[in-house]
Amino acid sequence: MSSPEADETGKDQPGSVTVAGEAEATEAPDASAIAATAAPEVMAGSLGEYARLWLRRVRSGESGALPVIAGLIVIGAYFQIREPAFLSAGNIANLMTQAGFLITFCMAQTFPLLLGEIDLSLGFNAAIGATITLWMVAIAHPFPTWLAILAGIAVCAAIAAIEGLIIVWLRIPSFVVTLAGLLGLNGVLLWLFEQTGGVGLGGVIQDHNGFINGLVSSNVSPTAGWIILIVAIALAAVFMILRDQRRRRNGLVAPPLSVTLLKLAAAAAVGVALVLVLNHNRSSGVIPLEGVPWVVPIVLVLTVLLSVLLGRTKFGRYMYAVGGNAEAARRAGINLSRIRVLAFAALGVIAGITGILYASFLGSISNNIAGGQYVLYSVAGAVIGGVSLFGGRGRITGAVLGGFVVAVIYNGVILLGLGAAGQYIWTAAVLLAAVILDALARRGATVT
């Protein structure tokens, strides 16, 4: 019944206080060690204190999004120095359209990773969904677009849920089940193309549907871009300030107003810069090409929805609990199988959306999609963004940042003309650097 290993892991956590033997000398465990691990949001009363707590937390290995953002700046600066066109309006718009589906791939992979599982079949699953959607709108008497999109997403969700069920029922590691999925779904994709007849001639279904085509590459009008930005920032401001007020009213610690305003200002600055650049006419021809690509608000909305799902619902809480300590979750009355299957179904839904974004980006879907490679990118992006491979740690915003890093490398390497070789090596180097940084920070935390 008693499992000493479980207790051991607890003591190994960053910043944990020694429990055994004579090392225990003081009444309250070292306050600074504890402050190091709690979020500054719930500890600090003033801006100065917040900054101090945050710095201490970073030094103790809980660096949050800091390394990813720093890495992003370094990589961006390098590309900009090597190729001045990197930060041009045209390339940034390009980068956004490339980043869209890579980011949603990382979001999808975050779900199994949080449980300590993995989905290797994600890429081909998304491709199957996209194939079904495009097929339904490409035939002579096409289905309504919304039905085609829903059908594609539903198929992806069903495939992922079936994999989840196999994992749960037969208690086979997700690695093996989804490895079979990786191979099997590739086969299913090829078979599916054989069934499409003339539509998928030559292994490619062209996308002539205006709506699906425009999801990624058509642009929000410049005015609408500003309106969306203002509404988004205003909503965030109202939400954050009201929440903090409610916390204070109930006698709980809330971040100082200055911190909240600083965060909002930072978000607004990034948003304004992005909209400004993308509202530039980037066309060299007569027809103007300006505005934020639609994929940006789509990814933004997905980020908010999934963050709420993971951070503010019971399902999300249970996912973290199962990933952190499945036995604790089980004893708390949580149905582990149900959470696992639901997580895989959720992954499937995001994979379905990803497939459609991918098809929209390419303007077609092909049966030789690099499904395996995208899976590896999704894992790499999620891990770069701080999602733990061992479950229980990581956030959707991390996956977004990590996916963006992968996209920046993809974009910059093409721009520099380094080809596939450079792209793989760069991604590998950044992935390794992210993991090494994380490991070093944690080791530093346990030593001190």
Place this chain on the structure above:
Amino acid sequence: MVTNGSEDGTRPADAGRVPSGSGSASPGPAGNGDTPLLRLENIGKSFGPVQALSGITLDIPAGKVTALAGDNGAGKSTLIKCIAGIWQPTTGQLVWRGKPEHLHSPRDATNLGIATVYQDLALADNLDIVQNILLGHELTRFGLLDEINMELTAKKTLADLRVTTVRSIRQPVGSLSGGQRQAVAVAKAVLLDAELVIMDEPTAALGVTQTELVLSLIERLASLGHAVLVVSHNLTDVFRVADRIAVLYLGRLAAVGPKAEFDTASVVDLMTTGASARLHNGDGSEPAASGNVSSGAEG
């Protein structure tokens, strides 16, 4: 989202409520000698040919700390698993508030008001104190988690238990000391309205300060009116917190009685040989009688 929200919503509201029959000085009806909160009647458990427990008759009164001592293999774990609903006793029965009950699963035990804090504590290190304490019983507001009320509930529960050493209840449980982790696990049990809290080796692997924290936690639990059953090897701790001591030896109850009837030497004798000539009532080999040990103990 996963479980019925409204049902959960009502629960922690009265989480800090003191169960009836509170106070060790003036035990209420449940704490009375006549109907103890839980009475084990002639409990026996065998695994095939192996008789792990036989003839255990033991009262566990509310508002009191009952210590269960015994060497390795004496049957302590088996006994608490029978009480926690993990295993069903082969013979005998559990009498809860004077009513015989059959526990078929841990959930039955939880529903009765029996909570077990195992040695591994079953905490998720990646979640913070509030999230751990309310795990599986989250409060919701408009379908979303109500962090504010959950934090207030957790805060109140910890305050009732006089746990004051944690600086922020929003820090991950992985960053806590052993004693604090134990406190979080106990708070979890208290929040579920547990009337009987079983603690399995709560002070094992703890330092001096942390042990003190846990022992005062146990005393606090009893003074709030909970029945506490502490399983421990550590006789110093047993004598420090227990009101009553029960000693198991090879699956049988070697002795049970108020703490005053024992001393360390007699408990060691009982744990190692099943008998002691040094018992304060001086009866030699037979268990110390306190009204609980009947002839059934031999069955």
